[in-house]
Amino acid sequence: MGILGDSLEKAEANTFTRPLPKSAQAQMRFLVKSEKGSTKAVAERLGTTQRTVERYLKGQFKRPRKDLAARLVAEVGKSWQPKVRERAKQQAASTTGIVIETRARFGFTAAPGTTDDSRLRLITQHLPPAYASRLFEAQAEGATEQQLQRIAAEGLQEEYFKDRGRRAPGLHVELTDIDYVELDYR
Numbered sequence: 001m002g003i004l005g006d007s008l009e010k011a012e013a014n015t016f017t018r019p020l021p022k023s024a025q026a027q028m029r030f031l032v033k034s035e036k037g038s039t040k041a042v043a044e045r046l047g048t049t050q051r052t053v054e055r056y057l058k059g060q061f062k063r064p065r066k067d068l069a070a071r072l073v074a075e076v077g078k079s080w081q082p083k084v085r086e087r088a089k090q091q092a093a094s095t096t097g098i099v100i101e102t103r104a105r106f107g108f109t110a111a112p113g114t115t116d117d118s119r120l121r122l123i124t125q126h127l128p129p130a131y132a133s134r135l136f137e138a139q140a141e142g143a144t145e146q147q148l149q150r151i152a153a154e155g156l157q158e159e160y161f162k163d164r165g166r167r168a169p170g171l172h173v174e175l176t177d178i179d180y181v182e183l184d185y186r
């Protein structure tokens with residue numbers, strides 16, 4: 001996933017009401033429970049053997065290798081508190097919207113006589129629920145990073161640059177180079 005997709009996932013993870021399990025044994029236990037008791041399915045998700053999963057469950061192995069530890073945390077994070085995630089997404093998509101903070105280069109297409117040189121800007125802007133909903137739907141449908149960037153650029157264009165239609169009527173904005181981006185559910 002790209003930088004915007006990763007930011008959407010981080011924003012989703014920030015809605016958790018409880019921390020992820022800390023120990024490898026507790027993480028394995030959670031994954032086995034989420035896979036309805038199948039250690040084989042957990043082993044496939046983690047790219048390891050079924051016997052390794054069983055050893056972590058029994059407490060025979062305590063500290064996973066770095067690569068396995070990273071996969072373990074990632075997989076637990078994907079399955080952790082699905083109802084809390086869904087509720088936060090629903091609220092952002094229907095009532096509160098999202099906040100986007102980005103440092104990016106914005107290119108402009110505007111009326112004659114204005115500059116279209118791209119500029120690096122730091123912007124923090126609230127985007128209404130319509131854009132949050134579009135971002136979530138696009139992410140769920142497996143949209144590319146460029147498609148997600150177009151939606152975010154359109155939201156910033158309308159909310160930040162055009163001030164909800166009150167100025168710059170012919171302006172078209174493109175996100176051309178993202179230095180960083182953070183999203184947060186309101």
